[in-house]
Amino acid sequence: MEGINRRREAARSVLPSSWGPVIEEAIATAPVNIALAKYWGKRDDELHLPVTGSFSVALDLHTITIVRQALEIDEVTVNSTPLSSDSPFYTRLVEFLDLFRPTPSFAFSIVTTNNVPTAAGLASSASGFAALTLALNTFFGWNLDPKKLSLLARLGSGSACRSVYSGFVTWQKGSSPDGRDSYAIPFDDWWPELSLAILTLSEQEKPISSREAMRLSAKTSPVYLLWPAQVSNDTRAIITAIHERNFPAFGRAVERNALMMHASMLTATPAVCYWLEETITAMNTVWKARKEGVEVYFTMDAGPNVKLLFLKQDTRKVLTYFPKAHVVGLLPPS
Numbered sequence: 001m002e003g004i005n006r007r008r009e010a011a012r013s014v015l016p017s018s019w020g021p022v023i024e025e026a027i028a029t030a031p032v033n034i035a036l037a038k039y040w041g042k043r044d045d046e047l048h049l050p051v052t053g054s055f056s057v058a059l060d061l062h063t064i065t066i067v068r069q070a071l072e073i074d075e076v077t078v079n080s081t082p083l084s085s086d087s088p089f090y091t092r093l094v095e096f097l098d099l100f101r102p103t104p105s106f107a108f109s110i111v112t113t114n115n116v117p118t119a120a121g122l123a124s125s126a127s128g129f130a131a132l133t134l135a136l137n138t139f140f141g142w143n144l145d146p147k148k149l150s151l152l153a154r155l156g157s158g159s160a161c162r163s164v165y166s167g168f169v170t171w172q173k174g175s176s177p178d179g180r181d182s183y184a185i186p187f188d189d190w191w192p193e194l195s196l197a198i199l200t201l202s203e204q205e206k207p208i209s210s211r212e213a214m215r216l217s218a219k220t221s222p223v224y225l226l227w228p229a230q231v232s233n234d235t236r237a238i239i240t241a242i243h244e245r246n247f248p249a250f251g252r253a254v255e256r257n258a259l260m261m262h263a264s265m266l267t268a269t270p271a272v273c274y275w276l277e278e279t280i281t282a283m284n285t286v287w288k289a290r291k292e293g294v295e296v297y298f299t300m301d302a303g304p305n306v307k308l309l310f311l312k313q314d315t316r317k318v319l320t321y322f323p324k325a326h327v328v329g330l331l332p333p334s
């Protein structure tokens with residue numbers, strides 16, 4: 001079956017038999033999430049089913065999305081700028097909206113705003129697809145539970161399934177070929193003393209999309225053979241460390257997981273390297289700070305920017321090593 005039909009079938013399995021707008025306009029927000037144990041590699045490219053589970057934390061940065069009906073064709077506005085119908089993001093969004101049209105000619109108007117400072121260099125596709133899913137749920141009066149909303153958001157972008165919740169979040173990989181058991185669930189503990197800061201080293205467009213980089217890593221890297229066991233071990237270590245409030249154990253597992261993900265990219269064919277010289281300098285500065293007694297660790301995603309993790313009590317010390325870092329609040333569970 002073609003990809004769009006498989007996604008449509010997956011969506012239909014959680015949607016009512018028919019639907020239409022129940023209000024004129026619906027608005028929803030969803031937080032940005034940062035993976036502590038990463039999603040990297042798919043067992044199903046079309047349904048965004050991951051090879052492993054992953055574990056994230058929500059940031060106090062959001063996407064706000066408004067859904068209305070449009071007259072003829074889909075209209076998408078991102079941060080006050082209308083998207084041209086030949087832009088890749090417009091196409092990706094329209095493909096997602098295709099899953100939810102009550103009739104084939106139904107057109108949507110989507111207005112989405114990220115309150116993420118552009119300087120933070122954070123991807124907003126996860127919070128974007130999650131906010132859109134939540135807004136569609138209100139617009140059509142589906143009243144779906146969070147598990148189903150997470151499953152639908154996953155069909156837009158894998159990591160979006162985690163942005164349906166605040167706090168720490170587990171994306172359970174599931175094993176069903178149709179993805180019915182692959183969705184996120186909220187984690188039962190919180191760590192108020194935990195803090196995160198972003199070191200923005202470049203705001204330039206990525207040389208290669210994370211979607212393509214994860215595909216290359218999974219298909220060609222010898223390191224990737226070790227990845228599934230590594231993610232399980234790191235996730236277990238992170239969860240135990242959260243419950244025990246053991247920050248060094250938490251930081252070690254988070255940092256190791258990010259480095260292992262990058263090791264799988266560096267050993268892919270062709271190699272993928274998102275790091276800049278400044279990225280390596282930042283990693284060395286983190287290791288130097290630790291040698292000098294400051295408990296700070298890092299994580300990185302599919303880009304050159306570095307996210308620092310530390311306890312609130314150490315904020316001043318961390319900022320002396322990284323004066324340009326931007327402290328971002330973490331969003332506790334609701």
Ligand code: 2P0
Nearest residue numbers: 035038039157158159210211301302
């Ligand atoms: C994560 N990333 O767990 C990992 C770490 C990037 C590095 O999820 O193809 O945009 O839409 O499912 O969700 C980025 O991948 O990929 C991502 P698709 P997505 O946050």
